[in-house]
Structure formats: C-alpha cells, structure tokens
Amino acid sequence: MKYAYFPGCSYHGTGKEYESSTQAVAKKLGMELVTIPDWSCCGATASHGKSHLLNVALPARSLGIAEEMGMDVTTGCAACYQQLAHANHKMAEDAGIREKVNKIISKPYNGTLKVKSLVEAVGTVDPETIKAQIVKPLTGLKVAAYYGCLLVRPQKITGFDDPEKPMFMDNLMTLAGAEALDWAHKTECCGASLGISNLDIAVRLINKIIKAAVESGADCFVVACPFCHLNIDWHQKNVNKKLGTSYDIPVFYFTELLGLAMGLSPDELGLKTHFTDTQKVLSLVG
Amino acid sequence: MELIKVNQSIEKNADFIKEVGLESGQPVQKCYQCGKCTAGCPVAFAMDYPPQQVIRMVQLGMKDELLKSNTIWICSTCHTCSTRCPCEVEITHVMDTLRIMAGKSGATPAGKAKYVETMYNALLSTVKSYGRTYEVGLVLQNNLKSGKLFNGADMGMPMFQKGKLQLMPSKIQGAAEVARIFDEVRKMEGGVK
Structure with a gap:
C-alpha cells in the first residue's frame, strides 16, 4: 500500500499528535505514506464561501502534483479530505471547471486519482x-x-x-x-x-x-x-x-x-x- | 419585518433566482417545504432564517433579505440538510452560493455573520501569503479585524506549552504560485481578495 500523503496545515500545530500517531501506525501496517512535495492548503473551511473556482483550484494544485507521483491520495484531516475529494470529483466530472483550473495551476490535474480519507485507507486494510x-x-x-x-x-x-x-x-x-x-x-x-x-x-x-x-x-x-x-x-x-x-x-x-x-x-x-x-x-x- | 409583495419580487429578481440555481447547480424549485433540513440543522437556533425558509426565499426571489441574512454565514456547511433532503437539493451548496454572491455584492455582514466572514478572510490571507494556513497569524488577524482582541487568548500559552503553536509561518516553495491562483481567480470572476 502506497499513498500520496497530504498532511494538512494542522499537522505540526494543533493536530500534531494526529500526525505522529498516523506515521507510527502506518509503519506498523506496512502502509507507505509519501508526502506530496510542496503541498499547499486545501482552502479549509473558508474558500468554499469565497469562490467556486478558488475552492477547486486550491486543492487541485496538490492533486496535480500527486497525479505526477502516480499514487492515490490519502489525508487524515476530515476537512482536507472533504476539500480534496470535492475538488477531485469536480475535476473528473466537470470539463468546464477543469479547463479553467488547469490554466491557473502549474501541474494540470486530469482527475485520474482516488482520494481516500485515512479512516478509509486504514479501514480497508x-x-x-x-x-x-x-x-x-x-x-x-x-x-x-x-x-x-x-x-x-x-x-x-x-x-x-x-x-x-x-x-x-x-x-x-x-x-x-x-x-x-x-x-x-x-x-x-x-x-x-x-x-x-x-x-x-x-x-x-x-x-x-x-x-x-x-x-x-x-x-x-x-x-x-x-x-x-x-x-x-x-x-x-x-x-x-x-x-x-x-x-x-x-x-x-x-x-x-x-x-x-x-x-x-x-x-x-x-x-x-x-x-x-x-x-x-x-x-x-x- | 416589512411587507413584501411576493409576486413582485419573483418578477423583479428573476435573474437572481436563475443565477442561484445555475451557480449552485441545485434544483431549488423542487423544494416543497417539508422542513427536514431545518429539523436537522445544528445551528438553526442562531440563524435569522432557518434553511427551509432560505430555500423558499430563493424561490420567491428575496435577494436583498438573503444577502443580508446572517444565516448564510452561520451555516457550518456540515451537509446534514443536503444528506437528508428528499428532493436532493444540496442546500449547503445553495448557502455557499449565496455567501459568494453576498461577498461580491459588497454587502457588509454584521454581528455573528461578520465574525465568520472575518475569520474566512484571515485564513485565506495567510494561505495567500505562505501557501498554507498559519494558525497564529490567522488568530491574530482575526482578532484585529473582528475587534475581539482577546478571542482565544487563553489558548496561547497552553498551546505553546504543549508544543502545538508554530510561532513562525512555514512558507512553501510554491507560495508565489498559490498567490497567483488567488489573483487569477479574481481576474476571472472578481471579488476574491
């Protein structure tokens, strides 16, 4: 099991025990979590109330990097998961928004990955x-x-x-x-x-x-x-x-x-x- | 509440009704007011109009009342209503759409709604600067802009002692690209600070 891993912005702050316990348990289960290089904020609880386009573009930037890695994505944070999964759905289903977003992120995302919450990733072992x-x-x-x-x-x-x-x-x-x-x-x-x-x-x-x-x-x-x-x-x-x-x-x-x-x-x-x-x-x- | 002539608002704000449907992608007209959304809404007690009324007000074209309401900001976007709606209206997306429209209309939310909008802006401004949310910067900026200077101040020391407070932001290599995403979106559709 190998995943492109999205730590989320609280990983070294308020949620740091989630990060350390995630890494320790993943190791025990032989689950390889490869951090998405230079991942950026998913937009959290704010971007969906500001702009539909921004709300897809922010998580899509990290998904584009993950697509190049060729691995499905997992993340521990439920809010990051929601944002990534929503953007993934939009980028796969909505050609109009995909075209707009891919013009403004550096690595285009074609919607080929699965996004799983860590609960799903561990729960399906x-x-x-x-x-x-x-x-x-x-x-x-x-x-x-x-x-x-x-x-x-x-x-x-x-x-x-x-x-x-x-x-x-x-x-x-x-x-x-x-x-x-x-x-x-x-x-x-x-x-x-x-x-x-x-x-x-x-x-x-x-x-x-x-x-x-x-x-x-x-x-x-x-x-x-x-x-x-x-x-x-x-x-x-x-x-x-x-x-x-x-x-x-x-x-x-x-x-x-x-x-x-x-x-x-x-x-x-x-x-x-x-x-x-x-x-x-x-x-x-x- | 002032008297509203419903037929007039439907005609006058026909574009608004159409835009909410298109932007949210939701079949708002299907709602028959069963009230299941309001029954399950965890924050209905703090709203000026409960979710069920918001959908009815969209059907009736009550644009000004909606864009000024605190409901669209108080909604915690938990998707309970969307999950339970028998007409498959994802009310959460309607709330988001109204919030975005309110932001672009220049409406200035007040009270509890203002605190939510301020927090959104504070969070996104740290993302635009560093590429990631900077928790300390978010709280400081939120408190300055909301006027609640000591909001969450009791958290600071305990968080620091537990090693959960990153005093300095960590800026990603692609921070400039993230800032550019904000700027491009603003150019494409306007309104995003």
Whole structure:
C-alpha cells in the first residue's frame, strides 16, 4: 500500500499528535505514506464561501502534483479530505471547471486519482493484518466513535461509509479490542471554525455531543479530524465554564488508540499533548 | 419585518433566482417545504432564517433579505440538510452560493455573520501569503479585524506549552504560485481578495 500523503496545515500545530500517531501506525501496517512535495492548503473551511473556482483550484494544485507521483491520495484531516475529494470529483466530472483550473495551476490535474480519507485507507486494510499487530488489546475500554460532518458527507463525494450511521472507526476500535458504543451523535456537527469565530454558538453544539457520549457510558471519544479534536478536547473546558457542566472525557485520534493497542508508547503517539487528561484511560488499558 | 409583495419580487429578481440555481447547480424549485433540513440543522437556533425558509426565499426571489441574512454565514456547511433532503437539493451548496454572491455584492455582514466572514478572510490571507494556513497569524488577524482582541487568548500559552503553536509561518516553495491562483481567480470572476 502506497499513498500520496497530504498532511494538512494542522499537522505540526494543533493536530500534531494526529500526525505522529498516523506515521507510527502506518509503519506498523506496512502502509507507505509519501508526502506530496510542496503541498499547499486545501482552502479549509473558508474558500468554499469565497469562490467556486478558488475552492477547486486550491486543492487541485496538490492533486496535480500527486497525479505526477502516480499514487492515490490519502489525508487524515476530515476537512482536507472533504476539500480534496470535492475538488477531485469536480475535476473528473466537470470539463468546464477543469479547463479553467488547469490554466491557473502549474501541474494540470486530469482527475485520474482516488482520494481516500485515512479512516478509509486504514479501514480497508485486511483485518487479519491489523489483528496481527494488536499486542495490547484495549479490553474494557468503551469508546464513542465520533465522525463529525465532513468525513461521511455528502455521500456522493465521500461514499465509503454510511452518512447517518458510519461504522469504519467502530470496526477498527473493535479490532483493537475496545467496545465501540452505539450512540446518538456520531455525525452531529461540532461547529468547526465557529469555535474561532463564534464560540457561544460552538459550545452549544459541543455540549450536545459530549452529553450524548457521556450518557452512553463512553470512557473516551475517538475522532478523525483535528478540528473535531480541538473543539471537543480544548473547548471542553469552555463548555464547562459557559454552561456549568463538569465534563472530563478524553478525546483520542483513532490512530492513537490503534497505536496503543499495537504496543506503541504514549510518547511516540503524542498522548501527552492533549488538554483533557488522558491518564485515566491510559491506566484503564495498562 | 416589512411587507413584501411576493409576486413582485419573483418578477423583479428573476435573474437572481436563475443565477442561484445555475451557480449552485441545485434544483431549488423542487423544494416543497417539508422542513427536514431545518429539523436537522445544528445551528438553526442562531440563524435569522432557518434553511427551509432560505430555500423558499430563493424561490420567491428575496435577494436583498438573503444577502443580508446572517444565516448564510452561520451555516457550518456540515451537509446534514443536503444528506437528508428528499428532493436532493444540496442546500449547503445553495448557502455557499449565496455567501459568494453576498461577498461580491459588497454587502457588509454584521454581528455573528461578520465574525465568520472575518475569520474566512484571515485564513485565506495567510494561505495567500505562505501557501498554507498559519494558525497564529490567522488568530491574530482575526482578532484585529473582528475587534475581539482577546478571542482565544487563553489558548496561547497552553498551546505553546504543549508544543502545538508554530510561532513562525512555514512558507512553501510554491507560495508565489498559490498567490497567483488567488489573483487569477479574481481576474476571472472578481471579488476574491
């Protein structure tokens, strides 16, 4: 398995433990992640509200470079995935926009690649290959797999999992020995960048998600998006402060929990850079 | 709300109705107001018009009201409405289209809507300068332009202590090309800063 890898702009900042755990788990699974040289921002949550053309051109620049590498693309960040997958769809289907975009990016993109989220890339590895790496099963750990919006919607663009009741991360957690809970808010929106622009709105959304997970008996969240992670991990204390709750539930990337089950050290996975305390979960799984 | 003569706005803004359909690529006229979009919208509580009304207002040609609404900025583009719409209207794309039209019309969003627009601009300006999002620059610029100077200020030190704050931007080799993409798009369709 070899992929052209798109790290995304948070890879050395707010989402750095996602990056380190992704690299460590990929190595264990024999998955080669070749970083797209000189990749650029996908446009994130902003370009789609500015211009349809800009919104395709920004991710297409990196897709053009990847096409030259001749490898399908994968990325961990759900927002980057959405942007890349949307641009990929447009460049493959819409000759008009393809022509315009290819005039303004240096390496033209012909829409020949597949774009996969890291959840799909890891989730389609042979289960036996994953099981063979599990040396410290997460027995007794109850996880609420939280997919958020952009990983599974819209289905026309994403397509690998169910948009209302996705199971890919649940299945990976089951392989790692944890108990994946059936809970209500798997795909509710965390507010994404409203956490920066309008925190008073975002805390209400985050509160609903945490409440549902806690009520279902979860020990922790498992996520696949740096923005979901930031909103639920960092803003959890703002929810407590503004809404009078007293949540204390850790939020892990799916690669961190897979890595733990594969015997990788918490340091290697970046587990010490979270804001909610991860220790109680770490001691649960030894 | 002032009285609106619906038949007049449909006639007066026929071009607007057509443009929203074309630009968004969505069959807006198919909507029969079932309300499923509003029922599932996570941010409807903060909007001046819920998603279902936005679609009706497009059908009725209520251009000015729509381009001035905070809804088109508050929408978090989570695609819940698009996924559930029985008429297969991807409402998220309609929201994006209205946002783009509002930007080009020179409408100045206020309050919560302004904070969203400011954040978009701050993010894209770091991308135009460096080729990638520069998180610190984004927050600083966002706070200066929104007037919320200490927004997220409590994040700074903890993020720094956890090694999650890149104080300096990392500029990619192709930064000039990325800036050129912005400029070319602006030349081709106008309105992108």
